[in-house]
Amino acid sequence: MPSYSNNYSKWDHLEVSDDSDIEGHPNVDKKSLIRWKQRDIHEKRELRKRRIAEFEAEIKSNAVLLPRLRDIAQNLELNGPLYYSSLVERLKTQGSPDAPTNLPNQPTYDQMIESLLVKVSREVKDKGITGGDELGPALLKELKSHIDQLSKRNGEAQKSLEFEKKEQAKHITSDDLKEGWSNTYIPPKPEPAPVPVVKPKVKAPETTIEVLNAPSTSSSAAKPENTESDDKANSDDDDGDDDDDDELPTMTPPLIEFSKIPYKGFEQSYEFLKRDRNVLVPGATDALLLQAFNAESGGDKKYAKQCVHQGLLIQYCEKLGRDGVSLFFKRMVAGDPRALDVFIKDVEDTYAVVAKRAKVSKEEQENQAGVEQIQLVAENPDTVISFDVPDGPPPENLVLEGPGTEDLDIEEVRKSLQTRWEIFINFDEKFKKALISNDLEKVNKVLGKMPVAEAEQLVGLLQVAGILNFAEGGIRDETGKQTEVAPAV
Numbered sequence: 001m002p003s004y005s006n007n008y009s010k011w012d013h014l015e016v017s018d019d020s021d022i023e024g025h026p027n028v029d030k031k032s033l034i035r036w037k038q039r040d041i042h043e044k045r046e047l048r049k050r051r052i053a054e055f056e057a058e059i060k061s062n063a064v065l066l067p068r069l070r071d072i073a074q075n076l077e078l079n080g081p082l083y084y085s086s087l088v089e090r091l092k093t094q095g096s097p098d099a100p101t102n103l104p105n106q107p108t109y110d111q112m113i114e115s116l117l118v119k120v121s122r123e124v125k126d127k128g129i130t131g132g133d134e135l136g137p138a139l140l141k142e143l144k145s146h147i148d149q150l151s152k153r154n155g156e157a158q159k160s161l162e163f164e165k166k167e168q169a170k171h172i173t174s175d176d177l178k179e180g181w182s183n184t185y186i187p188p189k190p191e192p193a194p195v196p197v198v199k200p201k202v203k204a205p206e207t208t209i210e211v212l213n214a215p216s217t218s219s220s221a222a223k224p225e226n227t228e229s230d231d232k233a234n235s236d237d238d239d240g241d242d243d244d245d246d247e248l249p250t251m252t253p254p255l256i257e258f259s260k261i262p263y264k265g266f267e268q269s270y271e272f273l274k275r276d277r278n279v280l281v282p283g284a285t286d287a288l289l290l291q292a293f294n295a296e297s298g299g300d301k302k303y304a305k306q307c308v309h310q311g312l313l314i315q316y317c318e319k320l321g322r323d324g325v326s327l328f329f330k331r332m333v334a335g336d337p338r339a340l341d342v343f344i345k346d347v348e349d350t351y352a353v354v355a356k357r358a359k360v361s362k363e364e365q366e367n368q369a370g371v372e373q374i375q376l377v378a379e380n381p382d383t384v385i386s387f388d389v390p391d392g393p394p395p396e397n398l399v400l401e402g403p404g405t406e407d408l409d410i411e412e413v414r415k416s417l418q419t420r421w422e423i424f425i426n427f428d429e430k431f432k433k434a435l436i437s438n439d440l441e442k443v444n445k446v447l448g449k450m451p452v453a454e455a456e457q458l459v460g461l462l463q464v465a466g467i468l469n470f471a472e473g474g475i476r477d478e479t480g481k482q483t484e485v486a487p488a489v
Helices: 009-013 030-079 081-093 109-126 135-169 203-219 223-229 231-238 253-259 266-275 284-297 301-319 324-334 337-368 410-425 429-437 440-448 452-465
Strands: 375-377 474-476 482-484
Touching: 030 081, 030 109, 030 135, 081 109, 081 135, 109 135, 253 266, 253 284, 253 301, 266 301, 266 324, 284 301, 284 337, 301 324, 301 337, 324 337, 375 440, 410 429, 410 452, 429 440, 440 452
Parallel strands: none
Antiparallel strands: 375 474, 474 482
């Protein structure tokens, strides 16, 4: 059976500064921390932009200057000091207005070359060489030395530019947002009914469908609502891999109605799709297969097989292309034995996989029952447990603002913020991900998979770092054992 997965790794580079949910030390004003974080992000971003612009301008200028200086060195070697003097005079009196940019007071390329040639002449003169046979080689040597220095600097600028652009690419900012494409789905006109094919014993299967339709709809009508309410609980046990925190596909009202169509009810499914195309959306097949898993886990095998049937029906229609709906149902309603056998076999095989996975999941749940676990529980129903996760180390230029900060030692505050950050970054990646989500259920899920001693140590570190916030309560395992935790200071 084909599988589908989404890659959300690109969101790891999202850099948000304006609406950050920043939590810091309880003794430091939260608004000040937000302003520090925003200002730090914007200042670094602007500084990186300026550096990139400067390196690009420098490289562009060197691309013009280096070839010209090499030509001058070659002509100097052939024609001697007289050529050198005449070139300096021409650049000074008849220089070209071409410049790297249009900024005011920007030196032209000729002015930069003339300045360098004058500097080379002065350096040779300072060495006591003013004429004779030594003047030409001395000028050439000094000029080549400057050309080598400029080439080396140009290479360093190239590396620096690549580094800055690489750093810039690590973050997604508002400057990267571009108008893409948008698509609004307009339901097409209803397709004509499939052309009936006359074949022997047509009435028998039609009569069977009519007889099975009413009882199957009524018998399974109450079940989907129950299984839908258990989607979150069952889906958490369906997969213990790293992807269990991803957003699960949801059953929309049209999908719920579509899933109630009985097994092999091709005519009813076709009529439904002609009325409502809202089930032909990305993720519909995954949502129906998840609904099948939940129904199978709840013991409703009939409804589970219906969901698998309807999910694969949507998948086949999508794979057949633009006219996939019409092509699929023409074959199914006409009773094409080859097409029908392939589809039904796929449904049966997929259902067998779903049933096996539901059975394994149920056994795993039973095996885990009674195992001692550390869980964060609020004793008072009105208490909300939350997690204040630091965004990073304290800024280099830490400033304390707001009422109550007058008597604070800035170095002590910096030390506290740094300790808080170091505790957080040393947590396991799964645990950090759960804390960032600020979802108590996800944090308890990670804690429940740890040994009791290790989980207790982690909770203690959360208290020390001021990440764990609640008014009252403590830690308890599934057997009801209660361990009091002092509130964070």
